[in-house]
Amino acid sequence: MKKSIVSILVLVLGFILVGCNNNETEEQKITVYTRDTTSGTRGAFFDIIGLSELGSSNEKLVEGFVEAPNNGEMMASIRNDKNGIGYISLSGLASSNLKGLSFNNVEASETNVLSGDYELKRPFMYIRKAEADLQTLIEKQLVDAFIAFMNSKDGKEIIANNDGIVEGLNSAPTWDNIKDDHAEALATGAAVEIHFGGSTSVEKIGRALSEAFSSLAPRFKPMHSHSGSGAAYSGTRSDGNLHLGFASRELKEEEKVTGNYDRVAWDAVVIVVNKENELTNITTSQIKDIYLGELKNWNDLNS
Amino acid sequence: MFKVENMSLHYGEKMALDNINIEIKEKEVTAFIGPSGCGKSSFLRSLNRMNDLIEEAKIEGIVKLKGENIYDKKYDVIDLRTKVGMVFQSPNPFPMSIFENVVYGPKRQGVRNKKTLREIAEKALKQAALWEEVSSRLNESAMKLSGGQQQRLCIARTLAMEPEVILMDEPTSALDPIATQKIEDLIRELKNDYTIIIVTHNMQQAARISDKTAFFYMGELIEFDKTTKIFNKPKYDQTEKYITGRFG
Amino acid sequence: MEKIKLRNKRADKIVKNILLVTAVLSAVFIVIIIGIVAIRGLRPFFLSYDGATVNFFKFITGTKYYAPEYRIGYIIVNTIYVVLLAILLSAPISVLTALFVAKMAPKFLSNFLTTTIEVLASIPSIIFGMFGKGYVVILVRNFADKFGIVTAGGQSTIATVIVLAMMIMPTITMLSITAIKSVPEDMEHGSLALGASSTQTMFSISLNAAKPGIFAGIILGVGRALGEATAVTMVAGGRGSGPTFGLFGTTRTLTSTILTGINEANLGSLEYDIRFSIGLVLIVVILVVNLILNGVKKRLGKYYEKS
């Protein structure tokens, strides 16, 4: 009996040692963080820097990359990893206490995004479920009213308050002027569950809008469950469980087929590092080499 | 071998043994007899300090083993028990193989060499007249042996320690007559090499195998003399009444 | 009087049948559970989900888990690896604690420890998960940072092992205490009488004789560790590929795969139904592991059956 226990122990220790040595221990090694394949931020990021095939598969990604399921985990991991580098939505930068790098010497700011100088620009889109797939009329009316509110001045103010970049804030009509076209939706009555989902980068904006709108429409009961931009299209198909799905990237062709989509606001992807990292700028070729694994150490970068 | 001077034993307030004085010679079989609860087993257990396990047991007086008082602070109880082996009333083999049971004692004292262990086992089992029955299945579980075989196994493992004294607390009371007979023959065999002290209810057994007999009654040692004298013309009438079975 | 006796007899019959029906119903639940999980679990291998049917062999042996090919080969290996490590970590500690409580400790200390273990056993697994994610994971991360080892914020195999070990320790300890306490005293006296010291007696006799009981505790612990879901999901990290043997790499077990992302999966989609297949695999794994362990226990027990 003792012999068998000892043999199990040796076997397990062997495994642990085997597993352990593929974690490099040099000080300056860059740890590369990326989002999961359903994330819109990931899709937009790799498209713009010219590695679009990395958008949906981890095949060519650098060995030992770490996958974060949502924005929060990505921020938390880099906050705790001096050698970490990753990308998050510009709308999350303020609250992330991470350091945002300028891209090709252009600072990630609202003006540079609107002017187009900042290249890592990407739209926040929404897709709504086709009318035919909705069970009841009230659901259609509530979704129409919500979209109207989202595009109204009040809606755009709320989006801006959550670091989304909106165009035509002052020219948009206020809600008070357009609310009469949605009288049935705003009437009182039994609560109607409206499901929101899709990109986690747009979740903060989505929840702020739905919370404000629920004070306008008594029947409107928002249910949020965000997992990634991929769910925006799959969730709003006929068998999906979403009324409205957000995506934090340009929509693919097959996602535009229903025609029920539009842009909510502009946002940008900002490359972030730990606060203690002295780097301030990064170029397209440098970031590409890091994610492909050709550039492994921080000191190679500064040379 | 043993020299006991006015020794008494208390379990809390209850007095179990009162002022015992006895001297036990080497290479003799001494039997302790007496009604149940008379303290004969308690006395036997004091000879290898098994009473230490009972918290409220308190010993006074001197118990000398070959001149040294075994209740002296400096006396190592482990050393005592390697010299004074003990066999219990009901056989208590360990849940291991026969071989492991026999070499358990020596192993605990640090004997590691495989060959010496096998030799010790063979010698002890032969001494305990168990070798023929088990030599082919030493790795089998000791639990599978019969009652008599198990008791002889316990004797074998005690012998493996090469003790000088073997204490036996009613060793055959749980066995059938045939097994009892085998144990008694074994004790006669062992007499030539070891001092044996046996506690028994069975007076015929005491008469058959012991050289000396001590009669205990109510915690006191009434009479201690040659077995032949005790069973033919005992000095005290209490002993005589007990032997003729009028009470006890 | 006659009428009442008749009524009594009839009432007696009816009540007996009612009781029989309830008993059969409660027993039937296990069949419903296995049946439901099996039916829904086998669907992905036969039906097509908009064109994709899962190939069973790839499903069992694959080393990558993401839509639409769900491969859980490496997840099975991870699960067994994590549970094995959890047992190796918690069993010695539990057995030694049990020995201390049953044999060594003075009265007040053994009562105190027994209460501690009983309280630990009654703590729900969600709180172990929360403690894992809030404290153990941070501990692992800081430790790894000191040695420059890369971790995904501390979520790792070692964190999962520690949390699982903490959860199964009370189970093993309690059963070991009863097993050690039930070792017959004359066996211990026999050992002492042969000149073995009290510590030697405890380790070679008390533990040895209690082995069947201790092993039963370990089997129970393994069952609980294999079935634990919420606590593991919070600390495992959900790695998408390859078996993870490195202690600091993130991992993924059968239960954490079933649980993660259950809200987002559309009802009836492959992503939803594949969880039933994994559930089926989990049941099979638990059955197989139990059979093996019981076999070992029987072989182990060969020294204990009385003649």
Added chain:
Amino acid sequence: MRKVKKRQVIDLSLKIITYLASFISVIILGAILIFVFSNGSKLLSFKILTTDYNSKPYRLKTTKDVEGLSFTNPNITDAYFSEDFGFAVKDDYTLEGTETIRFVYIDENSPLKTSVNEQGDNEPFKVDFIFDSTMRAVYKDGSTTTIFSKDGAKNVVDTLNGAIKIEAANVKFEGGGIRGSIITTLYLIGLTLLIGLPFGVLTALYLHEIAPQNKITNLLRSFIDMLTGIPSIIFGLMGAAFFIPFTSLLFNNPDMKRGSVIAGALTLVVIILPVVIKATESALSVVPKSYKEGSLALGATKTQTTFKIMLPNALPGILSGAILSIGRIIGESAALIFAMGTFIGDNITITGRSTSLAVHIWSVMGGEIPNINLASTIAIVILIVVLILNISVKLITNSFMKKYK
């Protein structure tokens, strides 16, 4: 003597290792309790136990022109006071630890007292309202400026300086409470025991008293024992695939296809069934045989004996079975995540969706930034209840044992 020395050293080291090992369990329990109480005590208050989880949003606007009004400054520490509108706000944190702006003072005759909500009925601003969205200041010349909460409390007061009205103010009464989850947990305990207890007790009575000891009974018993080996996640799968469709058919309410409280309760019934059966059977076996024989001897039928004699005497056992089940219900998480989903609700209905305390911890810890404080507060509530349950089970079993000793 060298050999004796070596053995003593080994013995001593073994003893030390055993001492250390046995204190690990104390360290673990200590660490868990300290972690839970230090993180959870901050938020633990009567308020959190009674407030809803979802915050109540309002969209208000002031009706009265504030031309020429002025108010005295109550000088609340690090709060900003608006002379024009007579209210004070300060930068603060919500229950969930996110930054927000909180109304800390509203003057008696401040225009905010007579503000109106979207439907036009009078809805005053209240102290403790939080503002983490937008509002618009309206000036004499009709022009408006948008106030963003992200610019902080001071900016709110400065922008309103000189304004005559406030419109489209998105404010809310803060949520984050666990009232909903507490009520859901109580619903679950009630429903599960209501269905599970009689089911389990009757089964136990059948197996122990009525059933002929034959192969079928043993088969039934082994099936029920197998239930204990099933992990709770598999119960969850069964709950999702069997009880959810069953309940949404029963109440013919399609909204229930993502789970409901009743589906959760039914799943829990199956989980606690073996617990109740085992507790009842062990209680029945302790009842002395002579009671049964006495009753049968007096001509009572089997069932009369069972219900009139055996059951009453087994009640303490059944009670401890019920209490153990409550402990399991409160602690259950994996099965309920499947059967009830993870949406934290406030107005709790049997057919509605909400979370038990345990699942509330799961969804709070699963979010982007896990909220350890709120999760630990809930954990304190669960631990206290579980401790009370444990002690009461001990008391019952001891008194029950004494009665029959």
